Amino acid sequence: MKQETAPTGWMSLGIDAVSLGVDTAAVIGLRMATFSAGGSRAFHEPTRMISEKFEAIAYLQMELVTGGLGANPATIAHRTLRYCSKKVKANCRRLG
Numbered sequence: 001m002k003q004e005t006a007p008t009g010w011m012s013l014g015i016d017a018v019s020l021g022v023d024t025a026a027v028i029g030l031r032m033a034t035f036s037a038g039g040s041r042a043f044h045e046p047t048r049m050i051s052e053k054f055e056a057i058a059y060l061q062m063e064l065v066t067g068g069l070g071a072n073p074a075t076i077a078h079r080t081l082r083y084c085s086k087k088v089k090a091n092c093r094r095l096g
Helices: 010-037 039-066 073-095
Strands: none
Touching: 010 039, 010 073, 039 073
């Protein structure tokens, strides 16, 4: 059986994790601004936020169990970060 190799090294994975952290901080700030502005958007945002988290957890768990994230720990981490980064960037665009 051929061993699966990670698409990027651990250093690149670390950089991607830091980038995700920065983007996440931006989304938190945008959400706080939305909450403080009030209105219907602020009312619906917490529900959306919670449902997005449950969807992401369910999706990633299913992918992990079925092998969709790969077999190599670095590959699993890379694909998980990529999935989360796409969601966070979409939230940043939507809220910004």
